[in-house]
Amino acid sequence: SSKAWLRGTRIAFTPCHALSTQAAGPQTKDIEALKVNQGRLMETLHKTCSWGTGKRWGSGANDTGMSRLALSDTDKEARDWFVDTTSSLGCDLKVDAMGNIFAVRPGRREGPATFAGSHLDTQPSGGRYDGILGILAGIEMLRVLKDHQVETEFPVGVVNWTNEEGARFPISMVSSGVWAEDISLETAHNLREVGGGTATMRSELERIGYLGSIPASYKSTPMAAHFELHIEQGPLLEAEKQKIGVVHGVQAYRWFTVDVAGRDAHTGSTPLGNRADALLLAARLITHSHRLATKHSALASTGILTLTPGSTNTIPGHVSFTLDVRAPADSTVAAMEADLKRDFAALAAGKNILGLLDGATPSKPLDVSWRTDSVSPATQFHPDCIAAVRASAEAVTGDRKLVRDMTSGAGHDTVYASRHCPASMIFVPSKNGVSHNPEEYTSPEDCALGAQVLMQSVLRFDRMRASG
Amino acid sequence: SSKAWLRGTRIAFTPCHALSTQAAGPQTKDIEALKVNQGRLMETLHKTCSWGTGKRWGSGANDTGMSRLALSDTDKEARDWFVDTTSSLGCDLKVDAMGNIFAVRPGRREGPATFAGSHLDTQPSGGRYDGILGILAGIEMLRVLKDHQVETEFPVGVVNWTNEEGARFPISMVSSGVWAEDISLETAHNLREVGGGTATMRSELERIGYLGSIPASYKSTPMAAHFELHIEQGPLLEAEKQKIGVVHGVQAYRWFTVDVAGRDAHTGSTPLGNRADALLLAARLITHSHRLATKHSALASTGILTLTPGSTNTIPGHVSFTLDVRAPADSTVAAMEADLKRDFAALAAGKNILGLLDGATPSKPLDVSWRTDSVSPATQFHPDCIAAVRASAEAVTGDRKLVRDMTSGAGHDTVYASRHCPASMIFVPSKNGVSHNPEEYTSPEDCALGAQVLMQSVLRFDRMRASG
Numbered sequence: 001s002s003k004a005w006l007r008g009t010r011i012a013f014t015p016c017h018a019l020s021t022q023a024a025g026p027q028t029k030d031i032e033a034l035k036v037n038q039g040r041l042m043e044t045l046h047k048t049c050s051w052g053t054g055k056r057w058g059s060g061a062n063d064t065g066m067s068r069l070a071l072s073d074t075d076k077e078a079r080d081w082f083v084d085t086t087s088s089l090g091c092d093l094k095v096d097a098m099g100n101i102f103a104v105r106p107g108r109r110e111g112p113a114t115f116a117g118s119h120l121d122t123q124p125s126g127g128r129y130d131g132i133l134g135i136l137a138g139i140e141m142l143r144v145l146k147d148h149q150v151e152t153e154f155p156v157g158v159v160n161w162t163n164e165e166g167a168r169f170p171i172s173m174v175s176s177g178v179w180a181e182d183i184s185l186e187t188a189h190n191l192r193e194v195g196g197g198t199a200t201m202r203s204e205l206e207r208i209g210y211l212g213s214i215p216a217s218y219k220s221t222p223m224a225a226h227f228e229l230h231i232e233q234g235p236l237l238e239a240e241k242q243k244i245g246v247v248h249g250v251q252a253y254r255w256f257t258v259d260v261a262g263r264d265a266h267t268g269s270t271p272l273g274n275r276a277d278a279l280l281l282a283a284r285l286i287t288h289s290h291r292l293a294t295k296h297s298a299l300a301s302t303g304i305l306t307l308t309p310g311s312t313n314t315i316p317g318h319v320s321f322t323l324d325v326r327a328p329a330d331s332t333v334a335a336m337e338a339d340l341k342r343d344f345a346a347l348a349a350g351k352n353i354l355g356l357l358d359g360a361t362p363s364k365p366l367d368v369s370w371r372t373d374s375v376s377p378a379t380q381f382h383p384d385c386i387a388a389v390r391a392s393a394e395a396v397t398g399d400r401k402l403v404r405d406m407t408s409g410a411g412h413d414t415v416y417a418s419r420h421c422p423a424s425m426i427f428v429p430s431k432n433g434v435s436h437n438p439e440e441y442t443s444p445e446d447c448a449l450g451a452q453v454l455m456q457s458v459l460r461f462d463r464m465r466a467s468g
Numbered sequence: 469s470s471k472a473w474l475r476g477t478r479i480a481f482t483p484c485h486a487l488s489t490q491a492a493g494p495q496t497k498d499i500e501a502l503k504v505n506q507g508r509l510m511e512t513l514h515k516t517c518s519w520g521t522g523k524r525w526g527s528g529a530n531d532t533g534m535s536r537l538a539l540s541d542t543d544k545e546a547r548d549w550f551v552d553t554t555s556s557l558g559c560d561l562k563v564d565a566m567g568n569i570f571a572v573r574p575g576r577r578e579g580p581a582t583f584a585g586s587h588l589d590t591q592p593s594g595g596r597y598d599g600i601l602g603i604l605a606g607i608e609m610l611r612v613l614k615d616h617q618v619e620t621e622f623p624v625g626v627v628n629w630t631n632e633e634g635a636r637f638p639i640s641m642v643s644s645g646v647w648a649e650d651i652s653l654e655t656a657h658n659l660r661e662v663g664g665g666t667a668t669m670r671s672e673l674e675r676i677g678y679l680g681s682i683p684a685s686y687k688s689t690p691m692a693a694h695f696e697l698h699i700e701q702g703p704l705l706e707a708e709k710q711k712i713g714v715v716h717g718v719q720a721y722r723w724f725t726v727d728v729a730g731r732d733a734h735t736g737s738t739p740l741g742n743r744a745d746a747l748l749l750a751a752r753l754i755t756h757s758h759r760l761a762t763k764h765s766a767l768a769s770t771g772i773l774t775l776t777p778g779s780t781n782t783i784p785g786h787v788s789f790t791l792d793v794r795a796p797a798d799s800t801v802a803a804m805e806a807d808l809k810r811d812f813a814a815l816a817a818g819k820n821i822l823g824l825l826d827g828a829t830p831s832k833p834l835d836v837s838w839r840t841d842s843v844s845p846a847t848q849f850h851p852d853c854i855a856a857v858r859a860s861a862e863a864v865t866g867d868r869k870l871v872r873d874m875t876s877g878a879g880h881d882t883v884y885a886s887r888h889c890p891a892s893m894i895f896v897p898s899k900n901g902v903s904h905n906p907e908e909y910t911s912p913e914d915c916a917l918g919a920q921v922l923m924q925s926v927l928r929f930d931r932m933r934a935s936g
């Protein structure tokens with residue numbers, strides 16, 4: 001019975017080697033019969049959101065956002081829970097030098113595990129789904145496998161990656177980046193928290209007891225594959241009334257910090273023409289970055305802006321702001337970067353780019369300098385994993401029209417995982433397309449549907465691998 | 469001899485009543501013979517700058533700025549020094565409910581004192597002269613009077629006003645404003661420090677022991693006149709190679725806080741057209757405020773901007789910024805305010821004001837709201853005090869061409885003092901017109917020249933009053 005899981009009885013599970021010679025590829029009827037428990041998934045998810053609860057936005061019990069910055073005290077609590085829970089579900093645990101936690105459930109044979117992965121850290125003012133859903137769906141998978149005493153062909157695992165958001169330590173996906181050996185351990189360990197604090201990733205890993213002893217590297221912890229369930233964080237699935245996104249890849253992005261240096265001066269006694277107003281120039285640069293993004297069909301966004309000295313009657317002499325530039329193609333991001341650098345320098349020198357200085361008083365010259373904080377090239381996922389997700393999505397929804405092929409606008413740890421193993425992702429709808437916002441919301445039904453597709457994708461891949 | 473002060477000998481001082489019947493008005497030869505001690509003035513000034521030393525900008529001993537926010541620990545140290553020093557110079561001390569400190573040296577007769585006043589608080593990243601020079605010149609005056617055992621007709625005094633800058637508690641000249649009964653004690657006491665701290669003026673006055681027992685009011689502490697020596701903080705005297713500004717009044721200004729409310733969203737997965745980017749709108753508003761200022765020959769400046777949540781990959785849903793609007797005429801400031809409010813609302817609604825949205829992607833609507841933080845109308849000083857300053861400036865410089873009639877761009881406590889007694893000010897040149905900057909600089913010679921004019925103005929007024 002397809003309701004067998006409800007009664008906790010064991011579903012007959014056909015060992016793959018018995019089937020692997022069949023021409024039609026591995027059978028998946030038994031896999032398709034396994035069902036996640038929506039109530040348990042959502043209850044557990046909301047329970048873990050008591051560590052780092054954020055802003056209230058509605059009157060319901062779960063109508064609050066999350067504020068669980070990477071390696072904070074509340075992140076430690078969520079991690080401790082993850083370790084306890086996966087251990088009790090029969091997993092072996094490993095923590096690497098970036099605090100990435102790998103929970104692996106043994107299979108019939110030895111070999112690298114097929115992973116479901118995501119992250120437990122959140123934005124400073126984030127929601128209950130971004131990252132968290134992916135980890136909790138992985139744990140629900142482990143529970144279902146245990147409930148039904150399923151033996152997989154190879155090990156399967158769940159991985160919690162550190163500081164995916166890049167919100168506290170300003171490189172996103174930094175710890176999967178170290179695992180992929182695309183980012184050096186030294187760079188990552190020395191990353192300082194945003195906002196002028198003195199904590200580094202290394203000092204915080206030590207402080208909360210998650211500086212693991214094994215190297216953070218795909219060489220030490222190889223993966224057979226990496227699947228990630230995530231909320232879309234955009235408006236497309238909802239707009240098209242679709243349920244599952246089959247993610248083929250991730251757009252390119254680069255993060256910069258732009259410093260503007262002018263001169264502190266009195267707001268009341270300094271004529272407009274005598275000023276080198278760093279905030280006025282920064283305001284023009286931000287205004288212009290949006291026009292360039294429109295022109296290139298790209299995205300440009302500023303999320304952090306700080307200034308000194310910060311007094312009502314002092315013209316700021318110094319402003320620093322972040323610039324997050326994205327586009328589907330690497331070449332577009334590169335063209336944006338070139339245009340931005342050229343035009344920012346011209347605006348700093350007082351050139352009237354596209355009429356932006358019309359009606360303005362010419363100012364004293366200012367300096368603009370750039371730092372590249374991180375580069376994430378466009379990524380294409382693996383056809384085998386994409387096929388596993390599509391097959392699972394069609395099987396679970398029973399309707400191809402509910403399934404959409406997509407490219408992710410946001411970066412994910414699957415980007416770095418995909419450099420060293422086959423990988424793909426599953427998206428579920430985000431209400432109003434909103435994410436990085438306390439009001440981020442995905443319905444329990446959609447969360448469970450996504451978790452179901454995740455579990456099936458992992459098990460299909462495991463079966464495919466054994467039969468291959 | 470005019471060098472008598474150098475030798476510390478007593479200058480013959482003619483009692484005014486012996487002269488007051490002369491047709492030519494009071495004689496001032498004896499007053500003009502009194503000279504300030506430039507070395508002592510500057511040495512004392514720099515000594516007091518050890519309380520709250522700020523950023524270093526050069527290699528010289530005094531090449532550092534100041535950071536002595538009102539009612540901070542270092543402000544307390546400077547105040548304690550002020551109290552000790554003026555007491556030892558024979559003054560009676562009074563502290564009022566705003567922490568204003570009045571040091572009064574008795575004269576031949578009873579009556580309200582003629583004051584030299586200014587402030588010891590500084591900008592967070594300010595210089596060694598703004599406010600400080602005015603107080604130190606007042607103390608040098610007391611020293612000269614003591615050295616020469618001068619008896620004035622009426623009492624003369626030095627007043628240190630609290631939080632003139634408005635940098636920590638965001639109403640400038642707030643304590644002279646309470647003294648003038650233009651600002652209520654309650655409003656002032658409840659003023660909260662900028663930047664999200666919880667300290668109020670009252671709590672900080674209590675903490676540092678300067679919550680005085682007498683009412684802060686011109687009724688409790690009437691003044692015969694108020695003179696203030698200050699650095700110009702602008703470029704005019706230097707540009708014209710002039711030495712003394714005779715200040716006839718102060719331009720109008722208003723301070724606002726503008727709040728922009730949009731929606732937090734993901735920078736990577738939120739299409740430009742789906743955004744309500746509070747920082748992008750704030751950038752356009754700041755850009756536009758400068759265009760309106762240019763149009764009205766006014767000033768508009770933003771010195772503080774804060775945003776939430778503050779993450780590289782989250783579009784800020786909320787931005788708050790200050791707007792400091794100034795012009796010589798009240799009507800111009802009122803017209804600026806009307807234009808700003810109209811255009812900000814239009815830009816928030818997506819209207820393309822003067823082409824500012826050319827090339828931009830239309831956005832979701834945002835909210836803009838305004839709060840008026842303070843209003844300082846245009847001020848005209850008193851003809852008697854202006855005359856005393858001009859006569860002193862001409863006598864001290866010996867050259868009318870070195871003396872300039874001016875209007876102040878910055879507000880000063882003399883504005884509020886002038887509501888309840890005759891008042892005027894004396895400006896000395898600011899190097900490069902720079903103020904509210906660690907590099908603020910006025911030469912020792914110019915500081916002494918200004919102090920000399922201040923002392924003479926006070927003594928002339930005292931004499932004028934007795935003879936009047």
Ligand SMILES: NC(=O)NCCC(=O)O
Pocket residue numbers: 130164165166172173233409410411412734736781
């Ligand atoms: N999914 C997600 O929010 N990742 C953070 C990295 C990014 O900004 O795209």
Ligand SMILES: NC(=O)NCCC(=O)O
Pocket residue numbers: 266268313598632633634640641701877878879880
């Ligand atoms: N002189 C001075 O800087 N006063 C502060 C008030 C103002 O901003 O004008």
